[in-house]
Amino acid sequence: MVRVVVLLCAASAVWAQAPKPEVAKRTAAARPKLVVMLVVDQMRADYVDKFQSQWKGGLKRLVDEGAWFRVAAYPYAATETCVGHATISTGAFPASHGMVANAWWDRDNQKMVTCTSDPNVKNLAYAGGTTKGGDSAWRMRLPAYAEELKFQTGGGTRIVAFSLKARAAITLAGHKADAATWMDTATGAWVTSSAYGTMPFVEDFVKRHPVSEDYGKTWAPFLSEGSYLYDESATGVGTVDGWGTMFPHALRGKETGSAPDATFFEQWATSPFADTYLTKMAEAAVDSLGLGKSGATDYLGVSYSTVDYVGHTFGPRSWEIQDILARLDKDLGELFTHLDQKVGRGNYVVALTADHGVAPIPADMQKTGFDAGVLSLPELKDRMEKALEPFNYTKPTIARMAGNEVYFSPGIHEQLRQNPAAMKAVLDAAQAMPGVAAVYRAEELGNGTTPISQARKAAVLSYFPGRSGDLYVLQQPYWLTDSSAEGSKRYTGTGHGTPYYYDQRVPILLMGFGIKAGEYFEAATPADIAPTFGVLTGVTLATHDGRVLSEALQKRSAK
Ligand SMILES: [Zn+2]
Numbered sequence: 001m002v003r004v005v006v007l008l009c010a011a012s013a014v015w016a017q018a019p020k021p022e023v024a025k026r027t028a029a030a031r032p033k034l035v036v037m038l039v040v041d042q043m044r045a046d047y048v049d050k051f052q053s054q055w056k057g058g059l060k061r062l063v064d065e066g067a068w069f070r071v072a073a074y075p076y077a078a079t080e081t082c083v084g085h086a087t088i089s090t091g092a093f094p095a096s097h098g099m100v101a102n103a104w105w106d107r108d109n110q111k112m113v114t115c116t117s118d119p120n121v122k123n124l125a126y127a128g129g130t131t132k133g134g135d136s137a138w139r140m141r142l143p144a145y146a147e148e149l150k151f152q153t154g155g156g157t158r159i160v161a162f163s164l165k166a167r168a169a170i171t172l173a174g175h176k177a178d179a180a181t182w183m184d185t186a187t188g189a190w191v192t193s194s195a196y197g198t199m200p201f202v203e204d205f206v207k208r209h210p211v212s213e214d215y216g217k218t219w220a221p222f223l224s225e226g227s228y229l230y231d232e233s234a235t236g237v238g239t240v241d242g243w244g245t246m247f248p249h250a251l252r253g254k255e256t257g258s259a260p261d262a263t264f265f266e267q268w269a270t271s272p273f274a275d276t277y278l279t280k281m282a283e284a285a286v287d288s289l290g291l292g293k294s295g296a297t298d299y300l301g302v303s304y305s306t307v308d309y310v311g312h313t314f315g316p317r318s319w320e321i322q323d324i325l326a327r328l329d330k331d332l333g334e335l336f337t338h339l340d341q342k343v344g345r346g347n348y349v350v351a352l353t354a355d356h357g358v359a360p361i362p363a364d365m366q367k368t369g370f371d372a373g374v375l376s377l378p379e380l381k382d383r384m385e386k387a388l389e390p391f392n393y394t395k396p397t398i399a400r401m402a403g404n405e406v407y408f409s410p411g412i413h414e415q416l417r418q419n420p421a422a423m424k425a426v427l428d429a430a431q432a433m434p435g436v437a438a439v440y441r442a443e444e445l446g447n448g449t450t451p452i453s454q455a456r457k458a459a460v461l462s463y464f465p466g467r468s469g470d471l472y473v474l475q476q477p478y479w480l481t482d483s484s485a486e487g488s489k490r491y492t493g494t495g496h497g498t499p500y501y502y503d504q505r506v507p508i509l510l511m512g513f514g515i516k517a518g519e520y521f522e523a524a525t526p527a528d529i530a531p532t533f534g535v536l537t538g539v540t541l542a543t544h545d546g547r548v549l550s551e552a553l554q555k556r557s558a559k
Pocket residue numbers: 042081308312496
């Protein structure tokens with residue numbers, strides 16, 4: 001009790017000589033007018049180091065005028081799109097926000113569910129397009145920073161998010177938003193859901209700019225030939241239908257000369273035209289809604305998906321990756337110029353980061369002499385099931401392999417826990433498969449067992465009871481997993497999703513209102529962005545998995 005009184009006295013003593021009224025007023029008003037959250041899907045951290053000399057636009061401006069966190073990395077294992085975006089958006093790790101993968105095995109219904117699939121909502125297509133299903137953020141167990149901003153600052157905040165991917169737009173926006181818009185890449189339709197509702201400006205924009213207008217265009221090199229860092233014939237086998245491994249890439253669908261088809265939309269999503277389109281859509285949102293002009297702090301989230309599609313197809317050492325970033329730099333330069341004019345330079349704050357990095361193409365890595373490869377999940381499943389045969393469990397013993405997660409059929413995991421010999425047999429079988437580094441059991445990840453390695457610690461941060469698998473299989477570095485029935489021999493591109501550094505390392509660049517420019521070598525994770533925006537906007541988040549990047553914030557000097 002005494003202690004409380006002392007504290008109260010100390011507090012009132014501070015207030016007695018506290019800021020003059022006008023100073024307090026100025027401080028209260030000092031908030032950014034607009035928060036801009038930019039995510040470049042699969043942009044690995046080293047792309048900034050390697051390619052910034054070729055940039056002249058927005059990426060360059062972020063490096064020059066912003067705070068660049070040079071050693072930022074995700075600390076968890078599930079380095080996938082939905083997980084990364086939810087982390088950026090909530091300021092928490094998957095063990096807290098529950099978005100453990102792009103898709104996981106729903107044990108109750110014995111089927112795969114995507115992180116945004118919602119049986120209680122219906123997707124709505126703009127401009128007469130077609131789509132199916134229903135998506136929302138209902139599986140995200142924490143509010144997005146954007147939602148907290150709206151909730152805690154009087155409700156005037158407009159929340160707008162765009163991406164090609166539902167799992168990116170939805171996680172950035174949160175459970176409710178003024179506009180959360182993504183693309184149904186099968187039909188080419190721009191889509192939202194009944195969780196959000198349609199917005200007239202999106203309808204208008206999509207009608208005025210149909211994606212089919214880009215039909216027949218060609219993606220040719222943007223930079224001069226000598227600017228590309230790697231050999232154009234470097235490994236990287238195009239898996240986009242109708243495209244070869246080398247430039248140029250024509251956007252002509254499956255058969256040259258036909259009308260826009262699903263293949264065209266896939267090509268378009270893998271081309272720079274998609275990034276430009278999203279940028280223009282974001283600018284239309286700023287203009288139509290008057291973002292940054294209402295007196296409240298508005299929120300604009302844009303996730304550029306194309307770098308991910310390009311990276312999966314051509315690999316991180318391709319001309320295409322370098323090219324798409326040089327073009328994105330140009331688009332972002334235009335976006336920032338637009339924001340300077342409409343919102344005012346210094347009135348908005350921007351963060352740019354990525355949801356995950358990427359591994360080199362295994363065949364490319366093998367050229368270095370290192371052991372790299374592709375781990376076939378069907379084969380791994382086969383080996384584990386065979387190892388359990390002598391124990392006479394009801395088959396199938398494994399319900400699903402999903403990425404690194406193994407889900408046993410109902411009841412099997414309980415029986416294995418009571419039969420150490422059977423558990424050992426299945427773990428040994430997995431461990432013996434070439435390319436497997438370790439196998440972790442759910443019991444080890446979920447009950448707070450002290451992590452004995454960085455990789456296991458990363459798996460703990462990804463573990464969410466009920467959603468994560470019964471086992472987590474960690475591949476060796478530079479190994480990918482492949483779930484296709486055709487087997488690993490057909491695998492030509494690359495991927496991500498491991499606790500290895502190439503998947504965890506991403507850039508964090510902050511710029512604008514309240515940000516102190518410079519290079520920062522302090523440890524940081526993308527979960528730090530939301531709490532940092534939190535202090536700039538006077539918003540408190542529920543969890544503190546992330547920290548405030550205070551070293552990059554301007555401090556008001558004492559009066
Ligand atoms: Zn990806």
